[in-house]
Amino acid sequence: MLQVAQTNRVRNKGGFLSSTIWLYVLKLSGVILPLFTVPYITRVLGVETYGTYTFVNGFTAYFVLFIDFGFILSATKAVTEQQSNKEALSNVLCSVTCAKLLISVVSIAIAGLLCFIVPALQKNFWYAFLSVAAVAFTSLAPDFFYRGLERMQGVALRYLLARGTATALVFVFIKEPKDLILLPAFNAGGEILGAVMAWSEIIFLQKIKLKIPPFTHIIGAIKDSAKYFYSRFAIAAYTNTNAFVIGLFSPIQAGLFGIAVSVAGSIKGAYAPLSDSLFPYMVRSKNFKALRILLLFSIPLSLVVATLLYFLAPLIIRIIAGEGYAAAVPLLRLCIPSVIIALPYYLLGYPALSPLGLSHKANSSVVCAAVFHLFGIGILAVFGRITPASLILLTLVTESIALSLRLYYLLSFTRKTHKGAFFVTSG
Numbered sequence: 432m433l434q435v436a437q438t439n440r441v442r443n444k445g446g447f448l449s450s451t452i453w454l455y456v457l458k459l460s461g462v463i464l465p466l467f468t469v470p471y472i473t474r475v476l477g478v479e480t481y482g483t484y485t486f487v488n489g490f491t492a493y494f495v496l497f498i499d500f501g502f503i504l505s506a507t508k509a510v511t512e513q514q515s516n517k518e519a520l521s522n523v524l525c526s527v528t529c530a531k532l533l534i535s536v537v538s539i540a541i542a543g544l545l546c547f548i549v550p551a552l553q554k555n556f557w558y559a560f561l562s563v564a565a566v567a568f569t570s571l572a573p574d575f576f577y578r579g580l581e582r583m584q585g586v587a588l589r590y591l592l593a594r595g596t597a598t599a600l601v602f603v604f605i606k607e608p609k610d611l612i613l614l615p616a617f618n619a620g621g622e623i624l625g626a627v628m629a630w631s632e633i634i635f636l637q638k639i640k641l642k643i644p645p646f647t648h649i650i651g652a653i654k655d656s657a658k659y660f661y662s663r664f665a666i667a668a669y670t671n672t673n674a675f676v677i678g679l680f681s682p683i684q685a686g687l688f689g690i691a692v693s694v695a696g697s698i699k700g701a702y703a704p705l706s707d708s709l710f711p712y713m714v715r716s717k718n719f720k721a722l723r724i725l726l727l728f729s730i731p732l733s734l735v736v737a738t739l740l741y742f743l744a745p746l747i748i749r750i751i752a753g754e755g756y757a758a759a760v761p762l763l764r765l766c767i768p769s770v771i772i773a774l775p776y777y778l779l780g781y782p783a784l785s786p787l788g789l790s791h792k793a794n795s796s797v798v799c800a801a802v803f804h805l806f807g808i809g810i811l812a813v814f815g816r817i818t819p820a821s822l823i824l825l826t827l828v829t830e831s832i833a834l835s836l837r838l839y840y841l842l843s844f845t846r847k848t849h850k851g852a853f854f855v856t857s858g
Contacts, residue, residue, distance in 0.1 A: 464595065464598050465693075465697070467598060467602075468601050468602075469690075469693070470751050470752065470753070471602065472484070472601070472605065473686075473752040473755075473756065474753050475607065475608070475610075477608060477755075478686045478687070479682045479683050480608040480611060481686040481689065481690075482681070482682030482684070482685035483558075483678070483685075484611060484614075484686075485674050485678065485685045485688070485689030486551065486675060486677075486679075486685050487555060487558060487559050487562050487678075488562075488671075488674065488689070489671045489672070489675035489678060490545075490559060490563075490671075490675055491559075491562045491563050491566050492670070492671035493664075493671060494538045494541075494563045494567075495566050495569065496660070497534060497660075497664070498531055498534050498535050498538055498566065498569060498570050499569070499660075500530070500531065500534055500653065500656050500657075500659075501656040501657070501658070501659025501661075501662070501663050502527050502530070502531065502575050502652070502656050502659075503574065503575050504659040504663075504710070504781065505652075505655050505656035505659050506523060506527045506575035506576070506652070506656065507579045507710070507711060508710075508711065508785075509523045509655075510523055510524075510575065510576055510578070510579020510580060511579045511581075511715060512714075514579070517638070517639060517640075521639050521640055521642065522644060523576075524573060524633070524639060524641070525641055525642060525643070525648075526648040526649050526651070526652040527573075527652050527656075528570070528573060529643070529644060529649045530649045530650075530652045530653050530656075531570035531571075532571075533649065534570070534653075535567040535570040536567075538563060538566075538567060539563060539564055542563035546560045551678060551679050557612060558611055558612050558615070561612070561616070562614070562615045562618075564615065564619070565615040565616070565618040565619035568619050568622035568623055568626070569622055571622065571626035571630075572622065572626050573626075573629055573630065573633065574629075576633065577629075578707065578711065579711060581708070581711060581712075589624075589625045589628045593620075594621055596620065596624060597618055597620060600613075601614070601617060604617075658791060661794055661798060662797045665794075665800070665801035670696075670826070672804070672805070673692070673808075673822045673826060674692070676808060676817060676822070677822065680817055684819055686756070687756060687759045687762060687819060688759075688762060688823075690748065690756050690759045690763075691748075691759045691762035691763040691765075691766060691823070692823070694747060694748070694751065694763055694766075695740075695763060695766035695767070695769065698740065698773075699769065699770055699773040702773055702774045702777050705725065705729075705774075705777070705778075706777035706780070706781070706782055709721075709725070709778065709782040710781050710782050712782075713786045719783075719786075722778060722782060722783060725778060726774070730774060730775065733773070733774050734771060737767045737770050737771050740767055740770065741764055741767055744760050744763045744764050748760050762819050762820060762823060765823045765824065765827075766823055769826060769827050769830055772830060772831065772834055773830075775834060775838075776833060776837070779837040779838060780793045780796070783837070783841060784841065787841075787844055789841075789844060792836075792837070793837065793840075796833045796834075796837045796840070797833055799833070799836060800829045800830070800833035803828075803829055803832055804826070804829040807828070807829070808822070811825070
């Protein structure tokens, strides 16, 4: 029995390490490819049109979350729990995919209505609408399946091919501001290419039999994922809403804000693969010792990165966006505190709370913070203080509230159960 347990532990850690490495490949490609396109796009489009680009991205980001509907967490968990049962895997795969397709149809209808009635979207009707339509193709990607199996290599390689193709098309066809309308087509093409490759592997290599699931299974998948959706959608209240709100007032300010937040977001996003791969690993192993080690070793690294970001901010903005975006430098420096707290925010969420049966607490921390953020935006609007700087500072307070709540839930559980899961060596 001891030998079996040790073998399982090695396998668990091997799957976690492999998933983490490939998730970082995936994330780094999402950072490196824009390093080629963003400097080009910002210069070709100019500050105002790039502001429109940022504004519409904030709008479409809601639909990215709506279409995913938290399946990247709920379905990943379901696949992890059914790894050895192909029939159950088929049911999860088909039910979730059909649910995402259903939500995509609803999303396109809602987007069309909003683009018709919101003045700022009316000005860019086709670009905004086609951007959402392109996002709908993400419903075809079964990434949750591979995350749950902890086989991220294929996902990463497919993403590199799809995104690389879209990136190449940007340089070939985007030559002036009016060419912005072509970007949704490039994104849609990349998503379709990646989906075709993924499903081919599932059908012919994984030998998973596909079937149309009962409608009750589709609705069941949506219900199971709803609690995760609320949390992820709430996050949009203090990320995507900022760009959308600023875009309603000034495309130029939205452009400056978009550059600063994109740079900071790329750095914060570097922590996401660690959290994403840790989630299924922690659900299965409950190895809090590993979680503590990650926190202890990674936080000092965050401080070093933050220090470098402060001093290199002018150079980074000049390289990525050009001289016309110099006003984004102080905005980028304002984002630094949120970069520092990003890692504990991620790790003390689902990876720490879900193994304790407290995933609903991770959700509630984000929902509470989102309510605060929306209230804050309302106050700023009433007093005419909607600026990039004020929204960045408001976001910092919001994220600090969410982090504090997660830490409070963890400490409360420890005191009530006397298990001390996070503070006593385990695993």
